[in-house]
Amino acid sequence: MRKxxxxxxxxxxxxxxxxxxxxxxSVRAVLQAVESTYxxxxxxxxxxxARRFLEHTPLSDTAFVTLHKYIAFSLIAxxxxxxxxxxxxxxxxxxxxxxxxxxxTSPKILVVFTETKQNFLSARKFSNxxxxxxxxxxxxxxxxxxxxxxxxxxxxxGRTTIGSIFLGAGVVTLGAGITFEILRGSARQEYLAAxxxxxxxxxxxxxxxxYKAEIASFVAFAVVYxxxxxxxxxxxxxxxxxxxxxxxxxxxxxxxxxxxx
Numbered sequence: 360m361r362k363x364x365x366x367x368x369x370x371x372x373x374x375x376x377x378x379x380x381x382x383x384x385s386v387r388a389v390l391q392a393v394e395s396t397y398x399x400x401x402x403x404x405x406x407x408x409a410r411r412f413l414e415h416t417p418l419s420d421t422a423f424v425t426l427h428k429y430i431a432f433s434l435i436a437x438x439x440x441x442x443x444x445x446x447x448x449x450x451x452x453x454x455x456x457x458x459x460x461x462x463x464t465s466p467k468i469l470v471v472f473t474e475t476k477q478n479f480l481s482a483r484k485f486s487n488x489x490x491x492x493x494x495x496x497x498x499x500x501x502x503x504x505x506x507x508x509x510x511x512x513x514x515x516x517g518r519t520t521i522g523s524i525f526l527g528a529g530v531v532t533l534g535a536g537i538t539f540e541i542l543r544g545s546a547r548q549e550y551l552a553a554x555x556x557x558x559x560x561x562x563x564x565x566x567x568x569x570y571k572a573e574i575a576s577f578v579a580f581a582v583v584y585x586x587x588x589x590x591x592x593x594x595x596x597x598x599x600x601x602x603x604x605x606x607x608x609x610x611x612x613x614x615x616x617x618x619x620x
Contacts (some may be wrong), residue, residue: 372464386422392430407435421517424450424457440471440552449477457482509587518594525587536576543569 389412397405418426439586450457459472504511510526513519521557527539546566 386418390422390425393426397429397433402433402436406430406437409433419515419517420453431472435465435468435471437444444470444475447472448479451476451479454484505588505591509584512591513587521590525583525590528583529587530581530582532576536573536580539569539573539576543573 365486385578389408393405393412396408406429408429413423413426413430427446427449431443431450434440434443434446453548457476459469461469464472465471502512502514508526509529510522513521513522513525546562546569550559550562550566551560
């Protein structure tokens with residue numbers, strides 16, 4: 360009986376674990392395929408595949424940047440540098456500090472990217488005649504994954520180590536709670552059906568152990584869940600008070616205190 364129950368728990372844990380990783384693995388496989396296609400010289404195929412995946416799939420910032428990068432690379436390789444600039448702008452909108460390795464990147468690509476980044480930063484600097492030195496926070500937005508299961512949001516944003524820890528802990532504690540709940544229900548039936556005093560006492564002890572283990576497992580899951588939520592909100596939010604410098608053609612350089620709530 361116990362071997363069967365253990366196998367049920369293991370199957371449950373594995374199903375949850377693999378279902379949560381399925382999306383991450385799928386995205387990683389596509390990114391590797393696009394990179395491989397580009398490196399093989401099939402620039403049009405790499406561009407088409409990246410565009411297809413970009414349009415039909417919700418993506419993390421990392422995957423978004425990578426796909427736009429290979430679309431831009433492929434366009435430049437095809438002699439379409441002007442179109443590539445738009446994809447570099449999309450990258451810079453998400454990550455203004457994005458840069459290319461000057462050693463491993465083609466000089467032709469570097470020229471286009473450098474010009475695009477200079478124009479992008481210049482345009483952002485003077486928009487609305489009043490610009491701050493810290494513009495858009497490049498931290499990933501919090502999504503629905505945050506409330507569905509601990510660790511999923513961290514994995515989605517590329518924080519695989521902490522995400523795997525929270526995910527594994529969540530699977531184990533929630534799975535244990537469900538398993539002990541099933542065992543407790545079965546033990547309760549046996550306890551209620553017992554007629555011999557010694558048998559009643561023995562089966563009640565088993566029932567009581569399962570009950571305590573169930574409570575402890577769900578409490579542990581709650582702790583994992585809350586800790587994961589705290590980690591997400593702490594990681595994705597900048598300090599509430601910051602000092603910003605602003606440059607305006609009309610007023611010159613000014614300093615501003617910013618309060619974030």
